[in-house]
Amino acid sequence: MVSVQINNVNPYFKTNAAVIKPIAEDKFASAETTTVGRQKTYPSFKAASAAISVRTTLTPEENDKFREVSEVLDKKDKKLLRMALKSGLLLRNDAEDNSTVLDNLHKIITAPRVRGLDAAKIAKNTLETIVNPSIITQRFGDIPKPVMPGVINYMTADSTDTRERALKENEFKDMYSGCCVAASVEFNMAHRHPAEFSRFVEGLTSPSMEVKKTINLERLSKNTLDAVWLLNAFEVPYELKGIKQATLTLKPDKEAIIRARIQNSYRDSLERSSVDVMMQSMLMQLGTEQTYSSLLDKRGGKFSREDKGLIDFEKTFIESVAENKDTTSVVYQVVDENQRVIGQEADYMTIRSQILEALDMGHNVIIGYIITDAAGVIENAHEITITGARKTSTGETIFICNDTDDDIPYPIEYSENYLIPKIHHAGLPTEIAEKNLDLTENWQIAMRDFERYEKEKYGEAA
Helix, strand or coil: CEEECCCCCCCCCEECCCCCCCCCHHHCCCCCCCCCCCCCCCCCCHHHHCCCCCCCCCCHHHHHHHHHHHHCCCHHHHHHHHHHHHHCCCCCCCCCCCCCHHHHHHHHHHCCCCCCCCHHHHHHHHHHHHHCHHHCCCCCCCCCCCCHHHHHHHHHCCCCCHHHHHHHHHCCCCCCCCCHHHHHHHHHHHHHCHHHHHHHHHHHCCCCCCEEEEEEHHHCCCCHHHHHHHHHHCCCCEEEECCCEEEEEECCCCCHHHHHHHHHHHCCCCCCCHHHHHHHHHHHHHHCCCCCECCCCECCCCCCCCCCCEEHHHHHHHHHHHHCCCEEEEECEEECCCCEEEEECCCHHHHHHHHHHHHHCCCCEEEEEEEECCCCEEEEEEEEEEEEEEECCCCCEEEEEECCCCCCCCCEEEEHHHHHHHEEEEEEEHHHHCCCCCEEEHHHHHHHHHHHHHHHHHCCCC
C-alpha cells in the first residue's frame, strides 16, 4: 500500500462523486463507429475467472441448496441462477473461507437477517449483482414521506422544535453521493471475487452486521509495525494473528441500516439496493476512521479536510483491505495548492502501458480522473474502474470501464485520447508501479501531510 511520486501533488485531492456528468457525449466517437463512445458493452467474466477452476456440476448437497435458493426467486432470477451455474459463477469458491457463491446465497435465505431486511430480496440483489456487477450504483434513495418523521426524530433526538426539524429535513434535498470510491471497490469485489463478495453481503446483512476479514500485514506496509500503525490510525477493530496477519472486524456505520431498510421497502429505479447500502457504508466507515454518516453522506476523520468522499490515501487503504492485495496508488498529475494541474509525473505512453499491463495480469484498475476549467483548475473529480481494453482498426486503444454514477447498467467505452490525459491516479499492482519509479510508503506521506496541515491550521505549537 504505497503512493508513487506524489510530493508535488495536493495530498487532499478529493475522490468525490461527479456533480456534473464528466463525459461529454460527443467526445467519445471511436474510429470504428459513428455512435457515441459510451457504447453498450456486455459484461465478460473471462479475465476474472482465468485463474479459477470452473465447476458447473452440483453435488447432492449443493443440489439441495440450489433448489432452496431457487424457491425464493421469481422466474427472472431463477433464470439468472441457472445462468450463474452454467457459467461457473455460482460455484466459485474464491471467498476467504472457501465458501461458494451458492453457499452464501443459501446462508442468506436460511440464517437470520437483521430486522428490516428481507432475505429473499438480499439473495436476489446479491445474485443480480454477481451476474452483472455494472448494476452497482452509488445513487442514494430519497427519504419517503412515510419514513421522514421517524428519520428526523432520530436525527434530532425526538425534538419538537419545528425549526430544527425543518433544517434537518432540508439537508436531504438535492443530495448527491460521495461514494464513488466505495462503489468502485464494491464493483471490483463483485466482478473479481464473487464468492468473497457474497460472503461480505451475508455477514453485513446478518444480525451482527459485520464481517471478519483476515489480511496479510505486508499488503499495508513492508514493515509490520507500520502496518499495525495504519490499522490503529484508521481505528479498525482487529486481532493480530502472529506477526504476519490480522483479522479485522468490518462494519457499516450505525445509520446504514436505516438507509438499507428504506431501500428494502421503497427502492426506486436506478437507486442503490440494500446490498449496495451496506457494502458502501462499510467501506466508507473503514476509510474515514469510523466517522461516516450514511444518512447525510458526511464524514469526519483526521486525514481529510472535506466532509464528503475519500482521499487517495483512504481509497488505497480500503482497496488493499477489501481484496487483501498490495495496491500502489500511482499519481500521474502535479496539482498545486490552488487545485490547478501544472504538470504530469508520467508521460502518456507510460500511463497507457501500466494500465494495459495490469489488465493483462487480470486486474481491474480503479482510477481517479478530473475535469478542469480552461485554466487547468480542477472543477470535479470522479472514480471509475477500467476492466478491459480493445483496439480499433486504426490502432487506438479503447478502454472498457465501469462508472457507478452514470445510470447505465453495463460497461462503457472511453477512448484513450480522452481518458488518459484526465487520469489523476490509478490503483496498480505494486510490481507494475515499482518499475523505474520512486516508491514512498503511503502512511509516511499521509502523516507528513497531516502534520503539515495541522501546523497550518493551528500554528507551530501543533
